[in-house]
Amino acid sequence: AQSVSQHNHHVILSEAASLELGCNYSYGGTVNLFWYVQYPGQHLQLLLKYFSGDPLVKGIKGFEAEFIKSKFSFNLRKPSVQWSDTAEYFCAVRDDKIIFGKGTRLHILP
Amino acid sequence: EPEVTQTPSHQVTQMGQEVILRCVPISNHLYFYWYRQILGQKVEFLVSFYNNEISEKSEIFDDQFSVERPDGSNFTLKIRSTKLEDSAMYFCASSEGNRLASTDTQYFGPGTRLTVL
Numbered sequence: 001a002q003s004v005s006q007h008n009h010h011v012i013l014s015e016a017a018s019l020e021l022g023c024n025y026s027y028g029g030t031v032n033l034f035w036y037v038q039y040p041g042q043h044l045q046l047l048l049k050y051f052s053g054d055p056l057v058k059g060i061k062g063f064e065a066e067f068i069k070s071k072f073s074f075n076l077r078k079p080s081v082q083w084s085d086t087a088e089y090f091c092a093v094r095d096d097k098i099i100f101g102k103g104t105r106l107h108i109l110p
Numbered sequence: 111e112p113e114v115t116q117t118p119s120h121q122v123t124q125m126g127q128e129v130i131l132r133c134v135p136i137s138n139h140l141y142f143y144w145y146r147q148i149l150g151q152k153v154e155f156l157v158s159f160y161n162n163e164i165s166e167k168s169e170i171f172d173d174q175f176s177v178e179r180p181d182g183s184n185f186t187l188k189i190r191s192t193k194l195e196d197s198a199m200y201f202c203a204s205s206e207g208n209r210l211a212s213t214d215t216q217y218f219g220p221g222t223r224l225t226v227l
Contacts, residue, residue, distance in 0.1 A: 036218070043220035044153070044201060090153065097143065097166060098203070098216055100153040 002027045004091050006101035013081055014109045021076040021104050023065075023091030032094035033074045035065055038103075039087045047089070050074065061085070083110045112136045114219035116202050122225045123192055131187045131222045133202030142185045143203040143216060144177065146170070153201065159185065192226045199223050 007022040025031065035047040048059025055067040065076045074091060086108045091101040115134045123129050135142050144156040157167040159177050176188045185204075189196055200223075203216040 032214075034215075044218040046215060046217070049215060094214075094216075097155040097158055097168075098145070098153075099155065100145075102152040 002093055002095050002099050004093050004099055004101035006089075006091050006104050008104045009102065010105045010107070012107045012109065015083055016080050019076070019078040019081045019085075019106070021089055021091075021106070023074045023076065023101060024072050025074065025091070025093045026072060027093055027095065029095075031067075033065075033067060034092040034094065034098070035059065035063070035074075035076050036090045036092060036100075037087050038090065044090070047076070081106075081108050083108045114202055114204055114217050116200075116219040116222050118222060119220065120223045120225070122227065125194055125226055126191050129189050129192055129224060131189075131200050131202075131224070133185045133187070133204075133219055134183050135185055135202065135204030136217060137183070139204035139206055139217075141165075141205045141214075141216075142177075142179070143205075144187045145201045145203065145218075146198040147201065147221075148195075148198040156187075156200075189224075192224075194226050197224055197226045 004025045033050045036044045037047045038044050047063050048057050048065055050057045050067045058064045063078050065074055067074050088103045088105045090103045092098045117132045142159045145153050147153045155168050157171045157177055158165045174190045178186050199221045201221045202219040205214050205216045
């Protein structure tokens with residue numbers, strides 16, 4: 001069965017620190033990968049997605065993710081975080097339905 | 111930018127009561143989904159719906175659950191007899207519906223928080 005695992009459940013960083021959130025997936029077929037973000041009190045929003053082509057994907061708000069097929073990974077990165085990035089981040093793979101990871105709660109200290 | 115909307119934002123009900131959660135998908139989308147997120151847990155797929163019928167459902171989606179597209183705009187999730195463990199955030203999502211297209215993306219609504227007492 002397809003699955004997504006996120007290694008970090010809770011990450012605390014100071015503003016301007018660099019961020020990398022780990023995500024690994026298990027899926028044998030062609031993968032469609034996503035990162036969704038859920039800001040406090042708000043709904044899930046699409047941050048970025050990978051379908052094919054350039055494995056380095058750029059999303060909104062300065063986020064990017066790199067698809068590494070050999071490692072079954074799709075880690076999310078941002079070179080310099082802001083307080084407003086405080087949110088929960090979900091990695092997901094699509095197999096018609098979306099299969100989500102458990103999420104990483106990111107807390108940025110001002 | 112078009113959005114998926116959901117009503118109500120918060121529903122409180124007594125155990126055993128029926129609830130209907132409502133969603134208005136993005137207007138040109140053809141595939142509709144319900145997901146739920148129990149507090150502190152991950153988002154889980156419940157059901158997908160296309161062409162007026164269920165296309166896939168998870169183990170969670172038992173006989174107590176049903177979905178309907180009663181008119182051209184609404185998509186509803188009904189829980190016939192709520193249980194305490196149904197308390198969760200319920201998210202509706204929709205996509206353009208080209209299931210085999212690699213560019214198909216699901217867009218989520220803001221969620222309905224269901225509290226069963």
